[in-house]
Amino acid sequence: MQINDPYTQYSLEEFIWDERFRNDVLKGEERFAYWDNWMKLHPSKQPIVEKARLIVLSIYVKNVYFHEDEIQRIVKDVHMMLDSDHVEETTFSTTSTKRNSYKYLFIAASVVVLSLIGWIWIGKDKAVDFSYKPSYENLIRQVNKKLIERENQTNAPLIITFPDGSKAMLSKNSKISYTENFTSSEKREVFLVGEAYFEVTKNTQKPFFVYADGLVTRVLGTKFRVRSYSVDKEVVVEVTSGKVSVFANPDYLSGDKKESNQLSSIVLVPNQKISYLKSDASIIKTLVNNPIVLLPLSEGKMSFDFDNTPIFTVFKVLKENYGIDIVFDEELLSQCSLNANLEGYSLYEQLNVVCKALNGNYEVLDGRVIIVAKGCINK
Amino acid sequence: MDFYLSNENIIWDKMLMGDRDALGKLMHSYFRPLANYGLRFTTDKEVIKDSIQELFIVVWERRSHLAVAVNVKSYLFSSFRRLLLRTLKKMHKTATLTLDSSYLENFALILGVDDKIIQTEHAIKLSKHFNILISSLPERQKEVVYLKFFESLSREEISHILEIAPQTVSNILQIALGKLRQGTPVSLWKALLIPLFVSFIEIFIK
Numbered sequence: 001m002q003i004n005d006p007y008t009q010y011s012l013e014e015f016i017w018d019e020r021f022r023n024d025v026l027k028g029e030e031r032f033a034y035w036d037n038w039m040k041l042h043p044s045k046q047p048i049v050e051k052a053r054l055i056v057l058s059i060y061v062k063n064v065y066f067h068e069d070e071i072q073r074i075v076k077d078v079h080m081m082l083d084s085d086h087v088e089e090t091t092f093s094t095t096s097t098k099r100n101s102y103k104y105l106f107i108a109a110s111v112v113v114l115s116l117i118g119w120i121w122i123g124k125d126k127a128v129d130f131s132y133k134p135s136y137e138n139l140i141r142q143v144n145k146k147l148i149e150r151e152n153q154t155n156a157p158l159i160i161t162f163p164d165g166s167k168a169m170l171s172k173n174s175k176i177s178y179t180e181n182f183t184s185s186e187k188r189e190v191f192l193v194g195e196a197y198f199e200v201t202k203n204t205q206k207p208f209f210v211y212a213d214g215l216v217t218r219v220l221g222t223k224f225r226v227r228s229y230s231v232d233k234e235v236v237v238e239v240t241s242g243k244v245s246v247f248a249n250p251d252y253l254s255g256d257k258k259e260s261n262q263l264s265s266i267v268l269v270p271n272q273k274i275s276y277l278k279s280d281a282s283i284i285k286t287l288v289n290n291p292i293v294l295l296p297l298s299e300g301k302m303s304f305d306f307d308n309t310p311i312f313t314v315f316k317v318l319k320e321n322y323g324i325d326i327v328f329d330e331e332l333l334s335q336c337s338l339n340a341n342l343e344g345y346s347l348y349e350q351l352n353v354v355c356k357a358l359n360g361n362y363e364v365l366d367g368r369v370i371i372v373a374k375g376c377i378n379k
Numbered sequence: 380m381d382f383y384l385s386n387e388n389i390i391w392d393k394m395l396m397g398d399r400d401a402l403g404k405l406m407h408s409y410f411r412p413l414a415n416y417g418l419r420f421t422t423d424k425e426v427i428k429d430s431i432q433e434l435f436i437v438v439w440e441r442r443s444h445l446a447v448a449v450n451v452k453s454y455l456f457s458s459f460r461r462l463l464l465r466t467l468k469k470m471h472k473t474a475t476l477t478l479d480s481s482y483l484e485n486f487a488l489i490l491g492v493d494d495k496i497i498q499t500e501h502a503i504k505l506s507k508h509f510n511i512l513i514s515s516l517p518e519r520q521k522e523v524v525y526l527k528f529f530e531s532l533s534r535e536e537i538s539h540i541l542e543i544a545p546q547t548v549s550n551i552l553q554i555a556l557g558k559l560r561q562g563t564p565v566s567l568w569k570a571l572l573i574p575l576f577v578s579f580i581e582i583f584i585k
Contacts (some may be wrong), residue, residue, distance in 0.1 A: 014560040022528060059509060061529045062489045063415045066428075071410045075403050078432050082399070082439060327425065 008042055015052035025056045065331045067312065134214040134249075134278075135230060136175065136193035146180035147191070164188060164201055166208065171195035173229070195227040215276040215283075216249045218265070235276040237268065238288045244268045248281045270294055270323050272367040285367040287324060291347040294323045304342040304350065311336040314354060315371075322347055328371035333358060336376035387451045395442050405451070406435045412452075412530065413459050419486050419525065421467055430463045437462070453536035456526075460540060486518045488525050512559050520555035527552060 007015075015021050024031040032053070039046045066074075140147060152158040152170040160168045163182045170176055174194020182188055188208040200208045202221025210217040212228035215235040222242025228235040237246055247265040266283060268274060271291040275284045293301055302317045309317075311333045315326045324347075338357055342350045351369065355361050360373025387408070393401035410431060417427035434455070438445070490509050513521060519541075526532045526540065534552075538545040 011560065017528070017556050017559045019527070023531075026531075055505060059490050059505070061415065061525065063411075063418060066411065066414055066424075071407060074410065074428055074432060075406050078406060078435050079399065079403065081432070081436060 007038070008045065010045075010048075012048050012052055012055075015049065016055050021052065022056050025053050067330050069312070069316070070330070136191060136213070139191050139211050140177060143179070143189075143191075145185075147177040148180055149175065149177040151175045152194075162188070162190070164203065164206075166198065166200045168199075169197040192226055192228055194229055195225070197223070197225045199223050211249070213276070213278055214248055214281055215246060217244055217246045219244045224268075233278055235278065236273060237276075238273040239268045239270050240292075241270050241294075246274055246276070246283070248276060248283060268367070272324070287347075287364050287367060287369070291322045291324065293321045304345070306338045306340050306342065308337050308339055310334075311338060311354070311358065311376075314338045318347070318350065318354075325368040326371060327368055328373065332375050333371075333373060388448075391449065391451050392447055394439075395445060395447060397442070402435060402439055405455075406431070409452075409455055413455065416456060416459065416525075416530070417463055419488060419522070420463055422487075426466065426470070427463070430459065430466055434459050434462055450536060450539070453532065453539045456530075456532070456536075457540040457542070486521045486525070488513055488521045516555055516558060520551055520558075523548060523551045524555050524559070 007018075007021075010018070021035070024035060035049060035053070039049055150158070150160050150170065152172055152174050155172050157172070158170040160170055160176060162168070162178060166188070168176060168190070171194055174192070174196060176190060176192050176194075176196060178188075178190045179185060183206075186206060188203070188206050190208070190210050192210055192212045198208075198210065198219075200219050200221050200223070204220050208219050208221075210219075210226050212226050213230075213235050215228070215237070217224065217226060217237050219242065222244055223240040224242075224244050225238045225240070226235070227237075237244065245265040245267050266274060266285060268285070271288050271294070273286055273288045275286070276282070277284070301321055304317065304321075306314055306317075311328075312330060314337075315328060318324075319326050336358060338354060340353055340357075342353060345353070351362050355371065355373060358371070358373035358376055360371060362369050362371050364370075387405070390401045390404050394405060413431050413434070414427050417430060421427065438455075438458070490513060513524070516524065522541065523537060526537045532540070534545050534548045538548045541548070
């Protein structure tokens with residue numbers, strides 16, 4: 001009956017890599033019943049089959065470890081990205097036909113890719129054009145709309161209210177101008193030299209643009225600071241709340257024609273900051289000098305008082321309170337915990353304490369904190 | 380695999396109809412398999428994570444163009460593979476200054492042995508043995524073996540992911556299995572060089 005059964009001739013390795021055998025082993029006892037019977041018919045093969053079964057069960061591919069919480073956070077991030085993309089879509093569709101909307105979806109997706117890959121290309125793209133030097137005066141000259149200009153020559157900050165209710169706190173020796181038909185045109189456009197802190201009224205239909213030297217900041221409704229003194233080598237944008245996207249734009253007029261500025265935009269979230277280097281139009285994303293806790297105690301701020309708290313939770317508290325990303329090796333640090341009250345310290349002081357306990361240090365890269373640690377000292 | 384409507388096709392349909400939770404569920408259940416697959420191409424966890432996020436954003440935004448009756452797993456695997464390789468290629472081009480070891484040129488497939496099941500000394504020997512056999516396979520064969528035996532994908536699914544004919548998958552598998560089933564000792568130089576190479580990659584991966 002079993003005369004031509006090829007399995008009787010199988011070696012150990014042949015069993016291990018046989019599809020049917022593997023499936024029967026991996027899918028559980030019930031499926032394996034066939035082989036229990038088979039072994040009774042071929043008792044001499046029993047050792048080899050048993051061994052093959054154990055080996056199939058035991059070999060696995062070495063994999064990367066993601067903690068369940070981390071996966072949940074990553075999924076949540078996608079939801080957040082979709083929320084912000086959705087808003088962008090609606091503003092796009094006001095200027096484009098439906099036929100083009102697919103293209104813009106693609107661009108929106110590409111924005112994500114490009115911002116991940118880095119800012120290097122921006123420098124590449126823009127460095128080509130040396131003939132034009134963006135400055136407040138040059139930008140203003142290109143605008144063929146009537147502008148209203150305000151200047152602060154006093155020592156006290158000057159509060160400016162735009163026609164849409166948005167506000168700017170203008171620092172000394174700073175100048176700002178905005179289009180006369182501010183609320184009726186499809187973009188709210190502001191030109192800045194010097195420093196200003198903005199509080200923008202939300203209007204998803206009319207994005208708010210701040211042009212400062214070669215850098216454009218685009219928001220829908222947030223709080224952020226732009227510093228662009230003409231003597232400075234760089235333009236700095238810092239975010240306090242909401243989401244801001246920035247892109248390099250050497251030329252005011254090119255912004256309307258090209259999509260490239262959308263493609264190379266970088267999204268900033270609270271406590272992140274970018275520096276735009278005027279000389280080569282490169283953009284570096286980091287954290288603000290003194291990150292603030294985003295949530296007040298009443299709205300779910302978590303305590304910095306750690307009592308034998310697993311390191312994963314410690315980082316989670318830091319991440320959520322400051323709204324920043326902290327990258328660390330979960331596997332390596334899974335056994336570590338922290339005993340310290342870090343209430344009242346700045347983020348960087350807190351990170352110093354944690355890293356000391358982990359026998360390591362940290363760096364800020366691309367707006368995130370990267371923990372480089374050898375593991376805990378005690379364990 | 381094609382003749383039953385799986386639970387995940389129901390979730391897929393919901394996602395196509397614009398159900399965000401369904402998207403979240405899909406992403407959650409496919410995160411680990413995709414991350415593990417991604418690890419064969421790069422050891423950079425962040426790149427893998429970002430690519431998976433991007434994949435699901437693209438899926439979401441293209442949902443009105445996507446088919447209902449789709450093999451979800453092979454669709455996600457193939458899209459992810461394309462996206463990740465494209466990203467890595469770009470990174471490779473821009474990162475000319477730093478020779479970053481985390482972007483593997485090769486398909487890295489390294490086996491571990493669960494020593495709770497098999498006793499230690501024997502386990503180590505086995506692990507080495509299989510790693511030698513596997514690492515001596517060419518890239519394509521390794522990838523097919525991985526998808527077939529460790530992701531339990533069918534011939535058709537693999538053919539879709541790798542964008543090659545089903546018959547080619549069969550052929551590749553046949554050749555790879557031929558090598559894996561040969562329990563005969565490897566030639567002397569291989570026996571000396573490959574374990575070195577394997578442990579080298581292992582250090583790499585860590």
